[in-house]
Amino acid sequence: LIDCAPSLGPITRSGLAAADLVFLVVELSALSIRGAEAVLEVVDEVWSELNPNLDIGGVIVNRSPSASVEANRQEESLNRLMGKQSVWHPFVPQRTVLNEAVGYRKPVHDLGYRAKDLLGIFDALYKNLIQVSEFPPET
Template sequence: MQVVSISSLKGGVGKTSVTLGLASAAMAAGIRTLVVDLDPHADATTGLGVSAANKPGIGEMLKAARRTRLADNVVPSGWVANDRRSADPNPGRRPVLDVAMGSAYSGIYDRPDLGRRDLRRLATLLSGVSGYGLVLIDCPPSLNGLTRMAWTASNQVLLVAEPALFSVAGTERTMRALELFRKEFAPNLATAGVIANRVRSTSGEHTFRLAEMKQMFGSLLLSPIVADQANWQQIQGAAHSVHHWPGESARQAAGTFDALLKNVVDTGSNHVRRAG
């Protein structure tokens, strides 16, 4: 089971949008996927069309990690109902995209002084699930306890940045923090790469910063870049996957996330082989 944390030190760079785009690509590819919404704002849960008041959120599950079965408390994404294969009489062919719902309660763990026992809470929860090929963890935009808890549970960390000064600088700091964390807590944790998000080809600043990112991050800067999309807010507001949204711009965005997902999955497979 490949577990990928989607992280960013700076808020507002589209980290959750990237998580949703990769989840959409995974569903389209038929990869059984679980999205863990670790951000207390729970935007990924909303964007995935989930509403299940009778199930605990991830915060409540973390509190009772040793007594809680994560598999009993995940809920299907609302996107699955929009996939034509969901009406197929053969359930083995239906797409699987489940969600561990976000919860404001998880904020109690988003502090800088978590001990090793608390850092393993999410790993303990994930150890009780099976049947997924991919787990995507949407982290909060910080390097506090929840992000480090996600890194402890992950095989890979995927960083998201905009081609802007503060975002690029924040990504460089995140990579340094990740290296320190790897040495102390998670020697097998790999960097999946850096995704350049919301890139405007007509912006001279974006062109300059993108060239800077290529120089700074080298092969870690993943291809293709994610272009700025005017109707992205509309797609998320309707709680639809980009692969099910009409129009040429959505089709191109879907293709971008298909290619990025393949890069992430291939990188993870290579890392697992080397670690083995």
């Protein structure tokens, strides 16, 4: 797993040249969707010039608001851009406890009852990642 900063510079391109799959993390906002379009252009360039085995593994939606007309509109835009099958569910909701997990440098599983509803979301995304990546199952 190669985690690159949110930029499209030489480090990210090198990571893409060495990778088999790309997983995009986006928010349901116009700027984030435009960013995903730019990433796809770079993925296309790397695919054609450096790494013909590179493929899109999926799209993970982060910081999804609980109810928003604009977010629904951007979800439709994302589905058109990526294909509905590529956009993973469930979405990671916008929650303060997630910011706290990062701040405390702890996994969300360690934050108790306030994160209880998030555990299933992260577990489902993890299972999807393992399945798509064809990693051997944990023993």
